[in-house]
Amino acid sequence: MKRPFLRLLCAPAFSALLALLGSAGARADCAAHAGPSRIFFETDREPASDGQLFTGERGTLGRLPLVSTGVLADPPTPANMFPCSSQANLIEALKTQFDPKRGRSLLIYIHGYYTSFKSAAEDALKLRKALSFTGPMLLYSWPSKVTSRLTYSNDESNAQWSLAHWRDLVADLLAAYPGMPITFVSHSMGSRFAADGMSLVRHFGCAKCVGPSIFFAPDADSDALYGEFARLGWCNGPPNPTPVAAAPITLYVSNRDKALATSQKIHGHQRAGQAASEMIVCNGTDTIDVSYHDISDRAGHSYQIDPGVLSDARQALAGAPPTSALRKLKAAKRPDGVYYELRP
Secondary structure, eight states, rough: OHHHHHHHHGGHHHHHHHHHSSSSHHHSGGGOOOTTTTTEEOOEEEOSSSSTTTEEEEETTTEEEEOOOEEEOOOGGGGEEEEEESHHHHHHHGGGGSBOOEEEEEEEEEEOSSSSSSHHHHHHHHHHHHHHOOEEEEEEEEEOOSOGGGGHHHHHHHHHHHHHHHHHHHHHHHHHHTOEEEEEEEEHHHHHHHHHHHHHHHHTTOGGBBBEEEEEOOOSSSSHHHHHHTTTTTOSSSSOOSSSSSSSSSEEEEOOOHHHHHHHHSSSSTTTTTTTTOOOTTEEEEEETTTTSSOTTTTOOOOOTOHHHHHHHHHHEEEEEEETTTTTTEEEEEEEEEEEEOOO
């Protein structure tokens, strides 16, 4: 099924864009530039003419969205960005990175608010290396500004605008690769995309297509996220106190997260990334409280690339239960069940 914004990728304006970013003829086949240490990307940001690659504004041709795709190498610079000729080309290129011994699987990372494209790409490349995921990794980057932290409402509006393009991407992936599990890894406001993607997978009737997923400091309504987990068949009881494997969802929370405390004041409801009274503790999720962990970020929010947190996340994706000595977690209890603490 062709969509209007996908057809725009063949428009003269997009051809001019490819010429600005590099030789369209030499770089159109992004599969030739894919590799185990590189990531794919899709973004609906406005293309930039400098080293930032894309701005914090919405990418449009007229009033219609402009979606850009490609491959990125480390460091994310214009010389290390290789555009795809279309989203279909991107999806086809994923085939080259599937592990033939493990089958098809894909990890999608969605960043949070107040994040430039370049910062999101740097984080994604670090995650790519640290998590040791065996399949390809795709960064989905929506228009987020870094001009001021007061642009939260603008970012929230842009995230809502971007959801339509996100849904097209997930739907096209599911259509191209039936039965393929998608691992969603998200930070902050990006958790809303991850939850939406899970909902779309559920509507496709493929519960097994949600791979083991990670939510770092999710800036989403705690009740809403709990509800989505329940609709996927989880959160219908307390967590297993003696698990033999990691739960399908690993949720990182903190009671020192100043950004989420502000978000709670704005929205009037607890955020899913807060370690407070409405913290999600249920079967299907391993909830990890990082409040006691030494995080360099003063706001206590951007710990998605903290080495200690990433070490635990890697073990979770590998299937190690939270009780494993490899994860070095301390079990804690509350009325609705057991959760875990990551300590120094």
